[in-house]
Amino acid sequence: MAKIAIIGAGYVGLTTGACLASLGHDVIIADNKDDRVKSLRAGKIPFYEPGLDELVSNVVKSKKLSFVLGASNASETAEFHFLCLPTPSNKDGSSDLSYFEEGINEITPVLQPNSIVINKSTVPLGTAKRLQETLTKTEAHVVSNPEFLSEGNAINDFLKPSRIVIGASSKHHSERVANLYSDIDAPVLLCSWESAELIKHTANAFLAMKLTFVNEIATLCEMTGADIEDVTSGIGYDPRIGADYMRAGPGWGGSCFPKDSASLTHVARSAGFNFTLLEHTIELNQKHLDRTAHKVMQMTPSNDGDTKIAAWGLTFKAGTDDLRYSPAIEILHRLEKEGYKINAFDPTVKGTIPKLPLTQITEDPYDCVKEADALVVLTEWIDFVELDMKTVAESMRNPNLIDTRNIFNKSEMEKLGFAYVGMGI
Numbered sequence: 312m313a314k315i316a317i318i319g320a321g322y323v324g325l326t327t328g329a330c331l332a333s334l335g336h337d338v339i340i341a342d343n344k345d346d347r348v349k350s351l352r353a354g355k356i357p358f359y360e361p362g363l364d365e366l367v368s369n370v371v372k373s374k375k376l377s378f379v380l381g382a383s384n385a386s387e388t389a390e391f392h393f394l395c396l397p398t399p400s401n402k403d404g405s406s407d408l409s410y411f412e413e414g415i416n417e418i419t420p421v422l423q424p425n426s427i428v429i430n431k432s433t434v435p436l437g438t439a440k441r442l443q444e445t446l447t448k449t450e451a452h453v454v455s456n457p458e459f460l461s462e463g464n465a466i467n468d469f470l471k472p473s474r475i476v477i478g479a480s481s482k483h484h485s486e487r488v489a490n491l492y493s494d495i496d497a498p499v500l501l502c503s504w505e506s507a508e509l510i511k512h513t514a515n516a517f518l519a520m521k522l523t524f525v526n527e528i529a530t531l532c533e534m535t536g537a538d539i540e541d542v543t544s545g546i547g548y549d550p551r552i553g554a555d556y557m558r559a560g561p562g563w564g565g566s567c568f569p570k571d572s573a574s575l576t577h578v579a580r581s582a583g584f585n586f587t588l589l590e591h592t593i594e595l596n597q598k599h600l601d602r603t604a605h606k607v608m609q610m611t612p613s614n615d616g617d618t619k620i621a622a623w624g625l626t627f628k629a630g631t632d633d634l635r636y637s638p639a640i641e642i643l644h645r646l647e648k649e650g651y652k653i654n655a656f657d658p659t660v661k662g663t664i665p666k667l668p669l670t671q672i673t674e675d676p677y678d679c680v681k682e683a684d685a686l687v688v689l690t691e692w693i694d695f696v697e698l699d700m701k702t703v704a705e706s707m708r709n710p711n712l713i714d715t716r717n718i719f720n721k722s723e724m725e726k727l728g729f730a731y732v733g734m735g736i
């Protein structure tokens with residue numbers, strides 16, 4: 312079994328480390344945040360990911376996983392080094408590689424010859440090649456192994472992936488990395504660094520485009536009397552189209568789609584190609600967020616400074632506590648600017664949100680809706696569907712319901728007294 316260092320104890324690093332340890336490897340995870348390492352050592356997972364606390368606890372008990380402060384402390388004894396570092400966006404849409412480079416600088420002095428530096432962070436095409444050039448003296452080899460897990464289903468996605476992509480400059484290095492996953496039953500694609508990097512960006516850009524396409528059709532449905540649920544079911548049966556990622560919503564967001572789409576347009580521009588399809592997709596998503604906020608305003612137009620909006624859902628989707636580029640926050644931000652008073656509830660969010668300084672975060676979904684003029688549902692938590700909507704309608708000042716995820720049944724809600732608006736229905 313291999314000795315593995317994971318650099319970065321975030322959503323990807325912690326999941327990768329715990330899952331590789333569960334496959335029998337000896338894993339050390341490093342982070343540069345002292346409090347994060349301390350809390351992990353105390354058995355506390357610093358974010359919400361279903362099942363991860365139990366998995367981490369099991370592999371820590373079996374001495375397959377441990378945590379250290381500082382990347383070099385994990386890397387000095389390892390043969391494989393997984394970089395799971397943040398790669399956020401710069402203002403111009405390009406990737407900010409400063410965290411990534413800082414991590415590399417920390418491990419470079421301790422890399423053993425013939426060890427493998429595996430990049431799991433999402434990076435622009437050309438990064439692995441450049442990294443290999445900077446590591447020449449160490450005699451370590453670079454492999455690109457993009458991660459496709461989605462938050463909320465991370466363990467399952469890691470251990471039962473749709474595919475494993477490994478990009479390298481030699482078959483030998485790819486195979487060494489492929490061996491780490493030998494107990495996982497999934498197709499393994501061996502390719503070049505460049506292809507692996509582009510596969511990751513393309514996957515996210517394509518999914519973002521698919522969602523925008525569905526949201527555009529949903530808008531057309533609203534203008535023509537068609538029903539988006541029927542339309543997406545009708546096309547989803549066609550195997551060339553597929554039924555996944557077909558739900559109309561408030562607009563896409565999250566820690567990956569916005570930055571990866573922006574980064575890919577930047578990569579294309581640097582290569583001399585204007586990727587207008589993707590640029591328009593990004594632009595149309597912003598318009599769709601505006602349109603969703605406008606829907607709420609239209610339902611509660613008389614804003615005399617006392618119009619109260621209740622919001623359920625703050626994260627970028629259900630099943631996570633991740634607020635990065637959340638469409639919910641984007642929409643509530645627009646409403647705050649128009650002077651609406653907002654109470655919000657989310658099963659995983661407490662405290663305050665910097666971009667929503669005037670929004671009150673409540674701890675109970677029923678408290679959240681009291682005396683509200685509209686309820687806007689922004690994420691698809693199953694918990695919301697299980698609430699007593701009759702009580703909700705009765706406790707509101709005006710029972711208007713804007714269901715941006717189409718999780719409620721329109722006629723059932725109307726029977727309970729709601730004025731109901733969904734997306735594309």
Ligand SMILES: NC(=O)c1ccc[n+]([C@@H]2O[C@H](COP(=O)([O-])OP(=O)(O)OC[C@H]3O[C@@H](n4cnc5c(N)ncnc54)[C@H](O)[C@@H]3O)[C@@H](O)[C@H]2O)c1
Nearest residue numbers: 319320321322323342343395396397398414432433458462
């Ligand atoms: N979150 C996802 O769903 C997901 C899925 C696939 C790919 N990715 C990609 O994986 C990468 C990591 O994403 P994430 O969501 O796990 O990020 P994250 O912000 O949750 O975690 C990054 C971690 O790295 C740590 N860190 C930063 N600099 C460090 C250093 N020098 N040494 C040690 N630790 C350091 C941070 O403290 C943090 O704990 C990104 O490139 C992202 O695009 C993310």
